[in-house]
Amino acid sequence: MRQGKHISSLQNPLVRQILQLKEKKRGRDKTGLFILEGQRELQLALRGGYEITKVFFCADIISLEELANLFPSVAADIEAIELSREVYRRVAYREKTEGMLALAKAKSHKLQDLEFHRRNPLILIAQSPEKPGNLGALLRTADAADLDAVILADPKSDLYNPNIIRSSVGCLFTVNIAVDSSDEVLQFLKEKEISLYSAALTASQLYSELDYTGPVAIAVGTEATGLTDRWISESDASVIIPMKGQIDSMNLSVSAAILIFEALRQRNFD
Incomplete structure (x- = not known):
């Protein structure tokens, strides 16, 4: 994965997208995307063949280097976007967090x-x-x-x-x-x-x-x-x-x- 931009504003369009995917079924249905959070969840999703489109991390909790070492199978061209602690606290949904979440494509399940x-x-x-x-x-x-x-x-x-x-x-x-x-x-x-x-x-x-x-x-x-x-x-x-x-x-x-x-x-x- 490659270093992306740093986001510190809650009004950033990407932050609004994360919140919509987190909180609204309609947003997930419309885009075919969903948010996953946590190291084990991301590892299992990668193992299950899910396509990851973006990774977000809070550098106060986990560094980009640590993230890359944990998930070597994430494609090199996937952007890893750094979130400020305030923004990360707003978008995370787990009480005990590991400082990272990802955007992934849903499967059809026909x-x-x-x-x-x-x-x-x-x-x-x-x-x-x-x-x-x-x-x-x-x-x-x-x-x-x-x-x-x-x-x-x-x-x-x-x-x-x-x-x-x-x-x-x-x-x-x-x-x-x-x-x-x-x-x-x-x-x-x-x-x-x-x-x-x-x-x-x-x-x-x-x-x-x-x-x-x-x-x-x-x-x-x-x-x-x-x-x-x-x-x-x-x-x-x-x-x-x-x-x-x-x-x-x-x-x-x-x-x-x-x-x-x-x-x-x-x-x-x-």
């Missing part, structure tokens, strides 16, 4: 482009995920399990919301992700002959009684309402995780992890 690395794929489907923290946690679980894909059906938030990137600790960039409508996702599963197991608060089968060794998609809904009736009715099985205490449900990512790792156990963690 369902028809989805490819699997297993002969019998294991997929997680999240219907209408709303809370960035929950979606980020699901992506962390998907990365830990090395799932073939995560499919988002009718999502309520865009993937490149900074809170999703932060809560996923960069796993957004390591997981194979597709986004589409419920209609298209259900049709896709039928065409690919992938069994659909849906998590439900009331169901006829315990999660541990099912066979996960074939091509399987595990579907979860929101914590508030769960999956819609349509997803339940079109499932090959509705599964339940038995509760021994006073509550009737668990955190979404915890429930998904239990189902996913049962599937991996049956597959000998392959």
Whole structure:
């Protein structure tokens, strides 16, 4: 990367662009760009094949030389723009910061482009995920399990919301992700002959009684309402995780992890 200009004004057009990408879905959708912050996040994005267009850094926290040593794979012609501490404090969104952020191009995540690395794929489907923290946690679980894909059906938030990137600790960039409508996702599963197991608060089968060794998609809904009736009715099985205490449900990512790792156990963690 090469040394760029120094920005000390909050009114600078680049600063306004960063803030728009940070705060507005419309800005991310219009430009196809997003902001990522943090060393691990940038490393994972580069490893995941994301195109970086600009890098910003605060010299009071990290030097250009340190930045270049940390990210040798950033193209030599990419501009590294220095921000004053005041400007950096305004554009950063993490409480504990490492003095750098980057501008990157979003990917398309088309369902028809989805490819699997297993002969019998294991997929997680999240219907209408709303809370960035929950979606980020699901992506962390998907990365830990090395799932073939995560499919988002009718999502309520865009993937490149900074809170999703932060809560996923960069796993957004390591997981194979597709986004589409419920209609298209259900049709896709039928065409690919992938069994659909849906998590439900009331169901006829315990999660541990099912066979996960074939091509399987595990579907979860929101914590508030769960999956819609349509997803339940079109499932090959509705599964339940038995509760021994006073509550009737668990955190979404915890429930998904239990189902996913049962599937991996049956597959000998392959």
